[in-house]
Amino acid sequence: MTNQDDSFYINKVKQGDLQAYTYLVDKYKNMAFSIALKLSRNTEDAEDAVQESFIKAYHKIDTFAYNSKFSTWLYSIVYRTTAYNLRKNTISTQEITDTTFHNLEDDENTDLSDAEQKRFITEAIDKLPEIESIIITLFYLNDNTIAEIESITGLSKSNIKVKLFRARKALKIELKHILKDEIKSIL
Template identity: 35%
Template sequence: MDSHYIDEVLKGNSNAFSYFIKTYQNKAFGVAVSIVKSEDDAKDVVQDSFVAAYSSLHKFRVESKFSTWFYRIVVNKALQFIKQEKRKHEVVGEYSISDGERTALNDAIGQLEKQELKKLIKAVFEKIPAKEALVLQLFYIDEQNMVEIEAITMFTKSNVKVLLHRGRTSFYKVLKEQNLNEYKYYE
């Protein structure tokens, strides 16, 4: 389906590009906000990414997936934004939790309303390092596989695995610090 719209845009039908905006804007926003940590900044990053994709569409290799190519643009634009703003990200050290704590957290999360869960995930992503939030976003929320994450981020497979591990650990640490007892229901 993407290839049809790519052909249309390349033939001069700029209106056909709206398909890509409608199809990819929400996931692109999720990727961007996981890196830049601000919804307003993420909107700017996504807009810049669509402009870059439109301008570079003639360079797109048809044998690749458009989504992977486009998300790579989003990641690059977000990382460029961070460099420009000279933001500093806190490095979260190794933190271990017991199986019992992990089970309790998983149970509490399972009982959250969907909207509460979205707010909680967004709040947690704002507090963990950008690369970890990005990999968690791509893997769990956008359901990208390891190969796609490697292509989008340009990280090595081992780096993606390390970031997933650290991201999970950071995620649990932040959840624990936010005291999930308020969300826990007792039977």
């Protein structure tokens, strides 16, 4: 589906067609939930934030001016709503603690299925600090540009690039650690 499809449905919603909004919710609910979950680290809080965000987006859809993709506009609402709820509820989040990671032998051959690869990558991303997890998810899994991520998170482009660099390094280390543990459990 292209951005033109979104425009069609956005215009219908602006004209009062509530059913057209269902299309937009269905299309973007999974990534919206992923962003909220990575930030809040709590399923119930993420669900609440996503629901609140979709309600806010519906009420503010007249302000959407097509200056960016609808997804960028929506995800910025999700991000800010989740962050505000976290501050409001003073929920503390847990950072990754320093752990000694051991490298896998370069010559080890591991043939993983697509499902296993996805599971390991998701597990590693979930262990990253919240903002790095969100940036990695938006950039690689959702194909957002740096400019779109800047719009969503409110971070500067240079800050996003630094966090993306750090996240990639941390992800590589975390994947090596996870795969090493997986190989040990198999053997």
